[in-house]
Amino acid sequence: MRLIVAILMFLVLVPACTRDVPEAEKKIIKIADEDNARKTIQSFADAYNSNDLEKAISFFDLDYKSVVADSDALAGVDALRNEIINSQKEFPEGKWEITIDEGNISGEFAYFICSSSFLMPDVIEKNLNPIYSEKSIRILKKQKDGSWKIYRYVSTPIFTYDQK
Numbered sequence: 001m002r003l004i005v006a007i008l009m010f011l012v013l014v015p016a017c018t019r020d021v022p023e024a025e026k027k028i029i030k031i032a033d034e035d036n037a038r039k040t041i042q043s044f045a046d047a048y049n050s051n052d053l054e055k056a057i058s059f060f061d062l063d064y065k066s067v068v069a070d071s072d073a074l075a076g077v078d079a080l081r082n083e084i085i086n087s088q089k090e091f092p093e094g095k096w097e098i099t100i101d102e103g104n105i106s107g108e109f110a111y112f113i114c115s116s117s118f119l120m121p122d123v124i125e126k127n128l129n130p131i132y133s134e135k136s137i138r139i140l141k142k143q144k145d146g147s148w149k150i151y152r153y154v155s156t157p158i159f160t161y162d163q164k
Contacts, residue, residue: 037110037140037148038100044150045096053088057081059150061141066153068134095119095128110140110148116155133158 040059047056057077066074074080087094097119103112114136119128136155140148 033142033148034103034105034110036146037105038103038112040140040148040150041098041100041112041114041138045098048084049095051088051092053081053084056084061143061149061151064149064151064153066155068154069156091118091120091131093121094131097130108142109151110142112138112140114138 044056044059047053047059057080060077060080062077064074064077064080066080074083095118096116098114098116101113101115103110116134116136117130118132120131121127122129134155134157136153138150139152141151143149
């Protein structure tokens with residue numbers, strides 16, 4: 001009788017204990033994934049700001065697409081490379097400042113709502129001032145190696161200073 005009770009307790013208690021471990025593990029993985037996805041966005045800005053354009057481009061998925069209000073849509077890394085090179089030529093001292101306002105991970109995708117400004121040096125005030133600010137949604141896609149890449153980008157300007 002004791003053996004039957006012991007086996008029943010084992011069959012009831014062991015599965016109950018093992019159910020909690022995967023959920024806790026999933027939560028830890030999700031937090032780590034969100035941190036890594038956030039770092040991808042910041043690493044792009046850091047690479048762009050240090051004029052390492054090839055490194056900046058490396059944070060984008062090969063199937064990258066973007067839509068910016070009042071601009072032509074971009075599709076692919078080559079179009080993005082041309083856009084970044086042209087931007088760097090026009091504004092060689094420009095820097096991106098990106099703040100992540102909200103984010104979420106769901107499976108192989110993550111989205112982040114960001115507030116961003118493109119800053120240029122002000123010769124009078126001797127500091128960086130925004131010439132363009134936007135609200136954006138950046139969708140990242142998890143890669144086979146576990147890293148994150150920027151997959152989609154949708155933005156709308158909230159402030160533009162026309163220097164002309």
